[in-house]
Amino acid sequence: MRIFFVILAFSLVALVSIVGFRGSLFERPPIEIFPDMVRQSKYKAQSESAFFEDGRSDRPVPSGTVHRQYGDPEASERLDDDHFNKGTVNGDYAEGFPMVVSRETMERGKDRYRIFCGSCHGGVGDGQGITVEYGMVGVPDFHTERLHAMPEGEWFEVISEGRGLMGAYKDKLNVEDRWAVIAYVRALQRARLGTEEDVPDDMRGELGL
Numbered sequence: 001m002r003i004f005f006v007i008l009a010f011s012l013v014a015l016v017s018i019v020g021f022r023g024s025l026f027e028r029p030p031i032e033i034f035p036d037m038v039r040q041s042k043y044k045a046q047s048e049s050a051f052f053e054d055g056r057s058d059r060p061v062p063s064g065t066v067h068r069q070y071g072d073p074e075a076s077e078r079l080d081d082d083h084f085n086k087g088t089v090n091g092d093y094a095e096g097f098p099m100v101v102s103r104e105t106m107e108r109g110k111d112r113y114r115i116f117c118g119s120c121h122g123g124v125g126d127g128q129g130i131t132v133e134y135g136m137v138g139v140p141d142f143h144t145e146r147l148h149a150m151p152e153g154e155w156f157e158v159i160s161e162g163r164g165l166m167g168a169y170k171d172k173l174n175v176e177d178r179w180a181v182i183a184y185v186r187a188l189q190r191a192r193l194g195t196e197e198d199v200p201d202d203m204r205g206e207l208g209l
Contacts, residue, residue: 085175087156094153101183109184112177116169125188138165142185143192155182 032038043049043057052059078084084098099105114123122128125142132139140147159178162168173181196204 083153084179087153087160089153092153093151093157095151097152097179097183099179105180105183106187108177109180109182109187112173112181113184116172117181120166124192125185142189148189152179152182152186155185 045058047057048055049057078098081098082088083094087094089095118129120127120129120131120136120139121142122132122139127139127141129136129139156178157163158166159173159181160168160170169178190198
């Protein structure tokens with residue numbers, strides 16, 4: 001038993017002499033038990049490269065590459081549709097939507113809006129999202145006359161490319177989702193201006209009208 005404690009004490013002294021105490025500072029480089037986990041043969045994003053002529057590890061998209069849309073089965077067949085992909089018609093902002101706005105579209109727009117837009121623009125589009133409570137300023141209210149009159153194509157551009165303090169969302173929302181969000185925003189605007197006369201007769205009972 002005595003020998004066991006002697007060996008244990010010796011082992012602890014040896015371990016401390018090698019790795020030191022927690023928080024200790026060393027001038028020697030750290031011991032790498034598995035160096036391949038620390039020094040992997042890979043490029044990190046935006047790092048330099050001696051292999052490529054331009055010195056960059058990140059490679060540009062090949063010339064002529066067109067992003068293949070996903071979600072809508074017909075999206076890949078609409079690559080030349082400026083209304084659908086850019087929100088423009090003959091170079092001007094498009095009025096209306098490039099597809100039929102279905103209930104499924106509205107549900108998708110509501111979901112994407114809550115995830116990506118609601119924190120700033122608020123649940124009803126009044127610009128009073130949670131970020132305002134933490135100092136965010138300049139968030140527009142969707143229920144102004146200017147934004148009511150803004151064509152759908154311009155909404156598409158703003159979501160895609162960003163404007164003012166708002167960043168671009170084209171890397172977060174595909175083309176179909178951007179149009180779905182716009183459709184939901186239009187519904188929020190319409191709901192604010194809605195009257196009893198706008199409610200279909202067969203649904204008035206459900207609303208107690």
